[in-house]
Amino acid sequence: MPRYSAERKATLLKQLLPPVNLSVPELARQEGISETSLYALRKQAQAKGAPVPRDKKLPDDWSAEAKFAVVLETAALSAVELSEYCRRKGLYPEQVQTWRQACISGQQSAQAQRQAEREQARADKKRIRELERELRRKDKALAEAAAILVLRKKLNAYWGNDGEDN
Template sequence: MARYSSERKAALLKKLLPPLNLSVAELARLEGISEQTLYNWRKQAKAEGAAVPGDKKLPDDWPAEAKFAVVVETAMLSEIELSEYCRSKGLYPEQVKAWQQACIAGQQSSREQKLAEQAQARADKKRIKELERELKRKEKALAEAAALLVLRKKLNAYWGDDSEEE
């Protein structure tokens, strides 16, 4: 069984990331290393908290663990450093910021989530009441129009005036 240095492993795992985005099968074929070895290395890197994508190539399709690892890695970076990091990984700074917001939203306390849900429920109830009020108004207008049509028809029948058709 061949032994590989940690630098060699890191270099090979980097080829799985953007911009190269090689699949495990392609990398195994190119480097002459078994696929299972590469899968094991990728699994170890994920366990250590490295930003290693799954089998999907697009960053938005990465598993949550990989996205979280990117957020942790970039948490203390300046705008310039973040841009350099994103270029090296094939990401956009907007993606990383969106992932940060998702992490923050996921960490809201249950009290904050409950308050947000209550506010949404109040807004929904208010909208429902407005819609019901509008529906009642329209139903009344429709009933009034129908009553006027019936009365006109009866009045025309009473006077014997069938010629008026509107």
């Protein structure tokens, strides 16, 4: 990329972001800059942690680093400031809240995660035991019903009853 000032680079990056949301080829045609230069500029901004979208325009498709950068930028904002920030970036406050919760749960201590996994495994084992017990009970009931039918047929054959149930 030829030598562009930091202000020029920032202006180009802003045009890639919402609300303008231009694609790299569109911006390259408008500004007379090569697409390769713009892709390199975007990659540099992503490496620094800036919330720059990739080729996909949906914020949910952003990288984890970009989402984390948005969470950090919005951490100290009030509800009004957050709404205004979201409008500028083309986001919804609910998305930012979801990303914040994902960051918090990702930072849960290893001990708490292991404890939660143990509790889930315990609950799963209990459910498996209940299902196996129910399956054994139903197998026994089915075997008993089959035995009764066989004995009834034998009894009917012995007494010579051809279809009567006695």
